[in-house]
Amino acid sequence: MYDLIIIGGGPAGLTATIYALRKRLNVLLITKDLGGKTNYRLQCPDLDHHLVINGEEVVNRFVNEIEYLDFARVMDKTEGVERVHDGFRVRTRSGKEYAGKALIIATGANAQRLDVPGEKNFMMRGLCYSAVSYAPLFIDRETVVIGDGSLALRATAELAQIGKQVTLIAPTHGELDTPLGKRLLALPNVTLMEGYRVEAVQGDEYARAIVVKSGANVHEIRASAFFVELDLIPNSGLASDLVDCDSKGCIKIDERNRTNVPGVFAAGDVTDAFAEQVLISIGEGAKAALAAYEYLLEQPVTELAGHGERPY
Numbered sequence: 001m002y003d004l005i006i007i008g009g010g011p012a013g014l015t016a017t018i019y020a021l022r023k024r025l026n027v028l029l030i031t032k033d034l035g036g037k038t039n040y041r042l043q044c045p046d047l048d049h050h051l052v053i054n055g056e057e058v059v060n061r062f063v064n065e066i067e068y069l070d071f072a073r074v075m076d077k078t079e080g081v082e083r084v085h086d087g088f089r090v091r092t093r094s095g096k097e098y099a100g101k102a103l104i105i106a107t108g109a110n111a112q113r114l115d116v117p118g119e120k121n122f123m124m125r126g127l128c129y130s131a132v133s134y135a136p137l138f139i140d141r142e143t144v145v146i147g148d149g150s151l152a153l154r155a156t157a158e159l160a161q162i163g164k165q166v167t168l169i170a171p172t173h174g175e176l177d178t179p180l181g182k183r184l185l186a187l188p189n190v191t192l193m194e195g196y197r198v199e200a201v202q203g204d205e206y207a208r209a210i211v212v213k214s215g216a217n218v219h220e221i222r223a224s225a226f227f228v229e230l231d232l233i234p235n236s237g238l239a240s241d242l243v244d245c246d247s248k249g250c251i252k253i254d255e256r257n258r259t260n261v262p263g264v265f266a267a268g269d270v271t272d273a274f275a276e277q278v279l280i281s282i283g284e285g286a287k288a289a290l291a292a293y294e295y296l297l298e299q300p301v302t303e304l305a306g307h308g309e310r311p312y
């Protein structure tokens, strides 16, 4: 039995794994990939990328270390997690089962897609899913934000502060009546297109325009970049029968990354922690590993397991 099983190899899970290894825990990382969403990079013509904070150096260093320490990782998809008498059992797509005394869930969250023609061609080529990361690049530019919830409003506010013009495509009235929504609508460089939906993304090497439609009204809007800011979908399904989640499906954690189940911790975008950013996930992963270490210190001594894959 492992001391600790970590599910998910993005910034949160990678950092948790490195911290657990440093604490000499018998740890296993189960993940579909190494790096998670840091493998995405926005490309746009004529942009000064030094303004993007992406934590690349830290994440790459941890990826290299874990690639080398192959006894501490399994590349597989986790399909289920359940409680057993002395810990937790994790089931993977390849049919293997692993047991751990403690768990860290760090499976991230996915951005919602528009699901329209052109989206796949221009994804991360002028069509972006993280304004909080890339907005600082768009000084004096014209941009478009798509969405009507808090992510879209926050993106519009940030882009309007530095940009020339922001067009907000809000499919519904959403959160426009909130104090932030009202404040945005009063800004001279924000244009609201309420009730419009995106029909297509167009461009050459990069996205250059979107086609939006409301009833019989169809418009083509050209801009430097297009930000899809719909609610994130947390990858918490595998543990939703085990731990408490909020109404959006984010795993609820306390200040030490503890869930409501003793021995189960969570970190990064899959949780209800504030803001989805690489550096925040790195910090959350470190906290979760240290909290799991403290939890394990308090458990009764049992047979010591060595490193290596231990089918349950």
Ligand SMILES: Cc1cc2nc3c(=O)[nH]c(=O)nc-3n(C[C@H](O)[C@H](O)[C@H](O)COP(=O)(O)OP(=O)(O)OC[C@H]3O[C@@H](n4cnc5c(N)ncnc54)[C@H](O)[C@@H]3O)c2cc1C
Pocket (backbone or CB within 6 Å): 007, 008, 009, 010, 011, 012, 013, 030, 031, 032, 033, 034, 035, 036, 037, 038, 040, 041, 042, 052, 053, 054, 055, 076, 077, 078, 079, 106, 107, 108, 109, 111, 128, 129, 130, 133, 134, 235, 238, 267, 268, 269, 270, 275, 276, 277, 278, 279, 281
């Ligand atoms: C397009 C885009 C660009 C971004 N750019 C930046 C940026 O420049 N700077 C910045 O700070 N933030 C950026 N962000 C946000 C940042 O990437 C995330 O906040 C961060 O990666 C979250 O880390 P995480 O470890 O919680 O989750 P993720 O990075 O999402 O990693 C989740 C991991 O869990 C694995 N996983 C998921 N489900 C399973 C399963 N069932 N079994 C096994 N493994 C599983 C995945 O394969 C992945 O390895 C960007 C986000 C997006 C969408």
